[in-house]
Amino acid sequence: MAMAACLWALALPMAASAQMRIKDLVEVEGVRGNQLLGYGLVVGLNGTGDRLQNSPFTQQSLEGMLERLGVNITGLNVKTRNVAAVMVTATLPPFPRQGTRLDVSISTMGDAKSLSGGNLIATPLMGADGKIYAVAQGPVATAGYAVEGAAASVTKGVPTSGRIANGAIVEREVEFDLDSLSRVRLTLRNPDFSTANRIAAAVNQTLGGGTARSTDPATVDITVPANYQGNVAGLMTRIETLPIKPDQVARVVIDEQSGTIVMGENVRISTVAIAQGNLTVRVEETPQVSQPAPFATQGQTTLVPRTQIQVDEGQGQRVNVLEGGASLRDLVNGLNKLGATPRDIITMLQAIKAAGALHAELEVM
Structure with a gap:
């Protein structure tokens, strides 16, 4: 009995590790954020702002802002480089209340x-x-700097x-x-399903x-x-922590630009034979200088080309067989035994899929 209790206690973390809470798997309809966007001016730059002659929208915004403050510069030749026009973005979280502060992102235009x-001077953010x-x-x-x-x-x-932590204040609530x-x-x-x-x-x-x-x-x-009518928040609190073991379609995701490969645990293959060989051609140019003998009355210095070519057809590579029903671990171990690089593995996975032996979705990014 004691041995059985110990084994059961050891198995609990393993079983629980495969489960997730409902709140980590779903979104509640209606409980969502909203994107906010605004246009504003950043002032106080040390000569790193917009050139007003190249950015007419910056000049117009600067003139409009100063006019609202009682300063009229219309028609004047302003050459300041301490101002920049920017786009301001933020995400309005679910159930915002007036006075709630938001982080905002700033990008130059x-x-x-x-x-x-x-x-950043006061900038309205609209939905x-x-x-x-x-x-x-x-x-x-x-997070960066530029020095020249x-x-x-x-x-x-x-x-x-850049960013402004807690840089925006909510003025309107979403009902x-x-x-x-x-x-x-x-x-x-x-x-x-x-x-x-x-x-x-x-x-x-x-x-x-x-x-x-x-x-x-x-x-x-x-x-x-009925016992949760008018208390939906309490209902969600009751069910969002329930443990669930999620399931997913077997999928292999490939990013050819970076050579990244991500495979799910349910990826399986049928019996297939794989041979991976590399054809390497190396060409080396070692030109030599030919000169006439000392005190010779005739002759000239010439450049004599010398080329060496080596061809490696990868004859040491062998054909490896992966048995049917191989798991993700078996597949990775088999590809590693072939000495394949990530680039080679991408090509082999595409070839295995084309042969009908890869039982998973192959998604190329």
């Missing part, structure tokens, strides 16, 4: 060289409906973009009454049969029970 040391939901202002923090001299320059990171809902729909981040059915089964087991059902691979529809 003109030919400014750096936003380091600049200060897709054209209404103002927040106002941003504050000193811009950049007469004959050289050094740039690190992207000095023309959404969660507690008035009679039905709640959960949207899976990674749609799958099995995962959706398992979520519905776990909710029904907790709240009673018929409460939840999966309508498609991406949606679980939940009817709010």
